[in-house]
Amino acid sequence: MNERDFIALLRPLAGPGALNLDDDAAILSPPPEHDLVLSKDTMVEGVHFPAGRIGGGFSERLLRVALSDLAAKGARPIGYMLSVAWPRGREPHWPSGFVRGLHDAQSSFDCPLIGGDTTATHGPLVATATVFGVVPSGEMVRRSGANVGDDVWFTGRLGLAEAGLALVTGRPTALSAADQLAAEEAYLRPEPRFSFRKTLRLYASACADISDGLISEAGHISSASQVKIDLARTHTIGAEFGDDYELLFTASPDHRNLLQAAAKVIGLPITRCGSVKVGSGVSVDAEPIEPSGYRHKF
Template structure:
């Protein structure tokens, strides 16, 4: 298989702006009254995903995690571009499975392929998804808007992705879980759910938001730094493990009913987990801490 073969396999995934993947560019414009929101995520085999599992699970997880950044901005996805450094000598069946995973993910979120780049490598698989979304003009939710007096919330259930990684790796610690629980945790790790269904509520009430990719306390630290405030957090289990891809948000106390109503309407659990005060950094149960989370080192 060569580069042209791979592009031909990708062509059925292409959206209108991709120009049938015949040009080294795509054509894209935001609808009138909307801003364009862009983000990028990269995954490396053996770092973000177990070695040797480079098929549909890898690609679906790649696109879903990238799209989670758009969900945290209150945006709606409209397309993505893909860059892949494909390991030499891997069988064509892996490429077919990789593309099948992309197909499943982009169909779930109406987010077609717009273009990208491919190359070969002697190392592990490296893939990047550049995602594009739109949000009504001026309504994007940033990390920098948290205000003193706000409450802090997170969506969903933390810890499932942590257990899901153990399931994927065959860790014996998970043998006591029921089959249903193992499946739910594996799905949380392999196929995280970007919280797009919550975006209208998010845009209406949130003063700041980040997706929980590197751990809840780590993301709390990002919001605190960007907003110039202190986040006084409760103790939360699994808060230092990333990969949950839930939302951490701040909102005024008056927004509690709207948050709970918006979450209930889509069956999404929400938990109030702290409040915003003057100062900087974060604390847990009153003790100042560093939100460690996951950090790549170079």
């Protein structure tokens, strides 16, 4: 398979702005009175996903992970660009599976392909998704808005992705059959929390998606907002692996009931896990802790 063959596989995924993938650029116009929000994620075979599994699981996870950043901003996705360095000499069925995974993910979130680039490599698969979203002008939720006295919350259930990776790589877990299925889904198909975006825009003062672990993301909000994030130890146990792609956000205590009611309507569990204090850094039950989490080493 060559580059043109792969582009032909991708062409059915293209949205109107992609110009049928026949041009060297795409056209994208945000709706009136909206801001354009952009983010990018890269996945490397053997680093972000088990080596040798470069089909639909790889690509679906790539796009979902990238879209999670838009969800944390309160944005709605409108398209993405894809760059792929495809390994030479792999079986020809892998690219078809890769495209099917993209199809499944973009169909779930109405987020068409609008362009990108392809090349070959003698190394592992490297793929990058650049995602585009829109948000009403001035309403993007940043990491920098946390206020002293705010509550700290997270969505969903933390720690499942770590168990999911164990299952995908054939390692044993102590989970029930039902939890094993949920864990595998959490790792392979993380759910960007777009259904919560309007609530975030209404009530959240700051937000980050939990990609590198709860304490690590709390550190990002702490640094950007110049406050201390104090977490309850109960909620930090088993939550430092990362890859959960849930949302960590802060909000005024005045909005507790409204947040819980809005989350209940869409069936999304949310957990109050701490509070915002005067100071800097992250503490657990008032004891300072160094924000940890996954860090790439160069």
